[in-house]
Amino acid sequence: MWGDYGALTFGKIRVLLAISYFTLNGVIMLPAKQLTMRQNFINGGPGVLVSGLAWLTAAMVTHFIGFQAGMISLFVGGMLIVPISGVIEHKMSGDAPAPDKGLMRLALFTLPLLFGGLFFGYVMSFRSELLFFVIMAIAIGLRYLVFSRIYGLNAFVFLGVLLIAAGVIAYRSSIQLAALPLAVGVIEVLIGSFLMLRKLR
Numbered sequence: 001m002w003g004d005y006g007a008l009t010f011g012k013i014r015v016l017l018a019i020s021y022f023t024l025n026g027v028i029m030l031p032a033k034q035l036t037m038r039q040n041f042i043n044g045g046p047g048v049l050v051s052g053l054a055w056l057t058a059a060m061v062t063h064f065i066g067f068q069a070g071m072i073s074l075f076v077g078g079m080l081i082v083p084i085s086g087v088i089e090h091k092m093s094g095d096a097p098a099p100d101k102g103l104m105r106l107a108l109f110t111l112p113l114l115f116g117g118l119f120f121g122y123v124m125s126f127r128s129e130l131l132f133f134v135i136m137a138i139a140i141g142l143r144y145l146v147f148s149r150i151y152g153l154n155a156f157v158f159l160g161v162l163l164i165a166a167g168v169i170a171y172r173s174s175i176q177l178a179a180l181p182l183a184v185g186v187i188e189v190l191i192g193s194f195l196m197l198r199k200l201r
Contacts, residue, residue: 033102034100034151034152035152036096036097036099036100036103037099037100037103037104037150037151037152038151038152039093039096040093040096040097040098040099041085041093041099041151042088042089042092042195043151043153043155043195043196044147044153044195045195045197046085046088046089046092046192046196047081047085048159048188048191048192048195049085049188049192049195049196050080050081050084050085050088051077051078051140051188051192052184052185052186052187052188052189052191052192053077053185054073054074054077054078054081055074055077055181055182055188056181056185057073057077058071058073058074058181058185059178059179059182059185060178061073062177062178062181063176063177063178067129067132067177070177070178070181074133074136074181075118078114092196103150106146106150107146107147110143110147113140113142113146114143116139117136117138117140118139121133121134121135121136121139129177130170130175130177130180131171133167133170133180133181134167134168134170134180135167136167137163137164137166137167137170137180137184138163138164138167140163141159141161141162141164141166142160142164143160144156144157144159144163145157145160145161153195155191155194155195155198158191159187159188162187163184166180166187167180170183
C-alpha cells in the first residue's frame with residue numbers, strides 16, 4: 001500500500017518538476033525567441049507600414065469613388081501585406097537566424113481575429129457602412145496587442161490601443177466615412193516607419 005502511495009507521489013512530483021522546467025525554460029528563453037522575430041521581420045515594421053498604405057489607399061478610394069470600392073480596396077491591400085512586406089524583410093534581415101516556430105504559430109492564431117473582423121464588418125456594413133471600418137480597426141488593434149508578446153515590443157501595445165480607440169471614437173461620433181481609414185493609415189505608417197528605423201535589439 002505504502003509502496004503504491006510512494007510511487008504515485010513520486011510520479012506527481014516528477015510531473016510537477018517537468019511542468020516547472022518547461023514553464024521556466026519558456027520564460028527564460030522568451031526574449032531570445034522574440035529577438036529572432038524582430039530580426040527576421042524588422043520589428044514587424046514592414047507589415048505595419050504596408051498595412052498603413054493599404055488603409056490610406058482605401059480611404060482615398062472611399063472618398064473619391066465610394067464605400068464598396070473602398071472596402072474592396074482594403075481587402076485587396078490586406079492580401080498584399082504579406083508578400084510585399086516579405087520582400088522588404090528579406091532585403092533587410094540579411095543572415096538573421098530562423099524565426100521561432102512557437103511565436104510564428106501564435107501569429108497565425110491571430111488570423112481568426114482578422115478574418116472574423118472582416119466577415120462581421122461586412123455583415124454590419126449593411127446596417128452602417130462606417131461599422132465595417134470600425135470593426136476592422138478594432139480587430140486589427142486587438143491583433144497588434146498579441147504582437148506585443150510575439151515581438152516583445154511595447155510599441156505594439158501603443159499601436160493596438162490607438163487603433164481600438166480610433167474605432168470606438170469613430171463609432172461614437174459623426175465623422176466622414178473616409179476619416180477612420182485615413183486615421184488608421186496615418187497611425188500605421190508612422191509607427192511602422194518607427195519600428196523599421198528602430199535599432200534591432
